[in-house]
Amino acid sequence: MTKMMAGNQPALSLNVANGAKVKDVIAAIEAGYPHIGELIHKKKVLVSVNQEIAHEDTIVHASDEVALLPPFAGGAGHPESREGDHA
Amino acid sequence: MTKMMAGNQPALSLNVANGAKVKDVIAAIEAGYPHIGELIHKKKVLVSVNQEIAHEDTIVHASDEVALLPPFAGGAGHPESREGDHA
Amino acid sequence: MNSAAAGSDDLFVRVQRENFSLDQELDRVRSRSTRIGGIATFLGVARDRSRGRDVDRITFEHYEGMAQKKLREIRERALQDFDILELLIIHRYGEISIGENIVLIIAGAEHRAEAFRACQWAIDELKQITPIWKLERTPDGEVWVEEHP
Amino acid sequence: MNSAAAGSDDLFVRVQRENFSLDQELDRVRSRSTRIGGIATFLGVARDRSRGRDVDRITFEHYEGMAQKKLREIRERALQDFDILELLIIHRYGEISIGENIVLIIAGAEHRAEAFRACQWAIDELKQITPIWKLERTPDGEVWVEEHP
Numbered sequence: 001m002t003k004m005m006a007g008n009q010p011a012l013s014l015n016v017a018n019g020a021k022v023k024d025v026i027a028a029i030e031a032g033y034p035h036i037g038e039l040i041h042k043k044k045v046l047v048s049v050n051q052e053i054a055h056e057d058t059i060v061h062a063s064d065e066v067a068l069l070p071p072f073a074g075g076a077g078h079p080e081s082r083e084g085d086h087a
Numbered sequence: 088m089t090k091m092m093a094g095n096q097p098a099l100s101l102n103v104a105n106g107a108k109v110k111d112v113i114a115a116i117e118a119g120y121p122h123i124g125e126l127i128h129k130k131k132v133l134v135s136v137n138q139e140i141a142h143e144d145t146i147v148h149a150s151d152e153v154a155l156l157p158p159f160a161g162g163a164g165h166p167e168s169r170e171g172d173h174a
Numbered sequence: 175m176n177s178a179a180a181g182s183d184d185l186f187v188r189v190q191r192e193n194f195s196l197d198q199e200l201d202r203v204r205s206r207s208t209r210i211g212g213i214a215t216f217l218g219v220a221r222d223r224s225r226g227r228d229v230d231r232i233t234f235e236h237y238e239g240m241a242q243k244k245l246r247e248i249r250e251r252a253l254q255d256f257d258i259l260e261l262l263i264i265h266r267y268g269e270i271s272i273g274e275n276i277v278l279i280i281a282g283a284e285h286r287a288e289a290f291r292a293c294q295w296a297i298d299e300l301k302q303i304t305p306i307w308k309l310e311r312t313p314d315g316e317v318w319v320e321e322h323p
Numbered sequence: 324m325n326s327a328a329a330g331s332d333d334l335f336v337r338v339q340r341e342n343f344s345l346d347q348e349l350d351r352v353r354s355r356s357t358r359i360g361g362i363a364t365f366l367g368v369a370r371d372r373s374r375g376r377d378v379d380r381i382t383f384e385h386y387e388g389m390a391q392k393k394l395r396e397i398r399e400r401a402l403q404d405f406d407i408l409e410l411l412i413i414h415r416y417g418e419i420s421i422g423e424n425i426v427l428i429i430a431g432a433e434h435r436a437e438a439f440r441a442c443q444w445a446i447d448e449l450k451q452i453t454p455i456w457k458l459e460r461t462p463d464g465e466v467w468v469e470e471h472p
Contacts, residue, residue, distance in 0.1 A: 158320040160308035161236075161300055161308070
């Protein structure tokens, strides 16, 4: 089970029982990294399992690829000028 | 005063008094070329003076460039499929 | 506004026989401002079908002078009415084979929504007000196409 | 549907470090069908301003595998949901200087309205569902950008 997170965040290391649910993974993260747990609860960070966005009851197996995904920012800039850099 | 028309149409030759209005030009066209006069009345053919679309009361001078413009068809194809070439 | 654009219209509005390169034209637009973030482009190419008929070649004719004038007007109105930084329009004339480029509109803006809006408006407007005519060669002969009766 | 497209996804959906040529990618799309008449393109380039700050360089990172998977999904849904003939998506990663290409979407259709719709939908969707992140370097330091909080 691998975990990744974009940015300068190091990989997380967690112990979660095989067959646990995503919510168990989140609970384990919260215990060790409360600020990341908070971001997950606020939906600022999403959890993916095998490259698909997971929900709380998604079951995680030992061979699964689990990732924590900060807000995406692909593409170029904003659709509209909402940036306040021109009045 | 030059006249042009797209297509395989030859140039028209007309005698119109200097200072006449576009409607006088149209009347002269109708006399010699009734089918073109009809197209103008149906707005299938527009009249331009000096490269701007003219209206009936636009005054035409000897040095003006007058043209008869069939329906435009620039660009590529239609915006929507209205062609009946797929159900 | 957009006084920097005056004088360079000749490069940003063209009616020409030759083909054009998208990379080259995009560089031209992009070089106008480092604020450009979104570039919307419309490229019209010659299709092999029109109004249910096969087409093997298209010929475009334009009213020299008026065509360029109308395209310049479109560019100026787009620069005024949309929040864009540049707009380029090229229309080819002469014989065009199936699959070849016919028309190109490039709109460069800070943000993509306006680039798309300006690009779509410009191609719609081009078809309405620009004196350009299209002759399609089909198995049944050549036909002048009337886009909007 | 669009079974001809299967297997060639690799060329029509790419996440790559290298720059791309619009002419080359347009030829790729155009060569898919002689029925293509309208091609709408979105090109995203690196701006020198973001959220009121100067930016002198942008770095994109992606989640290898999932990014490609999501872009393939976008292409497949676009081919299904819009009346288009082809859709190509390229997103670059790594360091990108101001003015350079970031992302390209090309939608080829018989008619331009659908090409524009599909192109706009695809870039909006890309930003929503593709795991790609952006680090902007400004005079105040480097910042990971959060597009939608």
